[in-house]
Amino acid sequence: MGAARRPGAVREAGAPGAEDGREAGADGGIVVDGVSVEYVARRSREVVRAVDTVSFRVGPGEFVALVGPSGCGKSSLLMAVAGLTPCRGTITTQGRRVRRPDRSVGQVFQSAALFPWRNVLGNVQYGLRVRGDGRAAARARAMEMLELVGLTEHARKYPHELSGGMQQRVNLARALAVDPEILLLDEPFAALDAQTREDMQDELLRIWQETRKTTLLVTHQIDEAVLLADRVVVLSRGPASQVQETVEVGLPRPRDERVKDDPRFLDRTRRIDDLLRRERAGTPDRAR
Structure with a gap:
């Protein structure tokens, strides 16, 4: 097992090598x-x-x-x-x-595609449990991601109890939970x-x-x-x-x-x- 990284930190790309499947150059x-x-x-x-x-x-x-x-x-x-x-x-x-x-590689699609039989916490934990994380570690990481997206208080709710925006927050939290590069x-x-x-x-x-x-x-x-x-x-x-x-x-x-009022924003959108x-x-x- 490699050393733990702080959540959300960006990994630095190492030198290419056959041992990690990297393409030379x-x-x-x-x-x-x-x-x-x-x-x-x-x-x-x-x-x-x-x-x-x-x-x-x-x-x-x-x-x-x-x-x-x-x-x-x-x-x-x-x-x-x-x-x-x-x-x-x-x-x-x-x-x-x-x-x-x-x-x-984490993916977030137009449809949240949450498991209806799992609550919010269970949905966010899913990928962590599949990859073999222990129950306590998976729960802690999932709660950390729910805090990041502002849904800690909704951890026990089920998808049908959430608005569309809240479902997409869960979707995003689930993708980020496994700390994708x-x-x-x-x-x-x-x-x-x-x-x-x-x-x-x-x-x-x-x-x-x-x-x-x-x-x-x-x-x-x-x-x-x-x-x-x-x-x-x-x-x-x-x-x-x-x-x-x-x-x-x-x-x-x-x-x-507020950046939408910046002339440079208008210039880029017009282009x-x-x-x-x-x-x-x-x-x-x-x-x-």
Whole structure:
């Protein structure tokens, strides 16, 4: 057993070596290199290329958002990073080539997908118990994560007793409980009403500020991407979507909703909106 780390601390990538499965010369964080993802269309049974030779990286402790038109393959690409969808090209996480799901990668999807027969504490403990943590250690860690997301008082409640926003907080706590090196977020707030969504964005900003997890977010919301991320990767329309441009956000942290009044915030959102409008109009402005 390795030495214990304080909760939320970011691991430093060690030197590449065969003993830990790292790719020689690979970076930490997430590296997507010339990746294409294909699927078989249900009706026609034809092979469709969702994304085509996409490349970008997410540095250790960085927050990057993926945006693009509906159907451009954002979620398919995220699933490939998670090791849940096969792809062409190379994806590495923390210097290790992605070939299958990895416990060092936490995932939060649009649906909270909580176990209805388990209470909040039981849901957050689940991954810890599966990996072999003792009952007392798992409970202590789960309670720590519930405190992080502000749900300590709701530990004994069941999913049906929670609002949509509270369920997503449990979902996030469950993902963070196993202390993943990387966090993948697939439109986690899409099903929430506007006010709850803003509350959850603030919550995620606070949690990311405390944990500094390497994070990749898929979202349709331009303002959400600019509010949360350090950089925004803009994909073209699909099929066979590619990277149009990577927009540097360049806004200071910590952030909250007030940053939306900053002229730089408006500039970044307008730039991304212009890129997506060009795509919809059929006049792409792709990065060179």
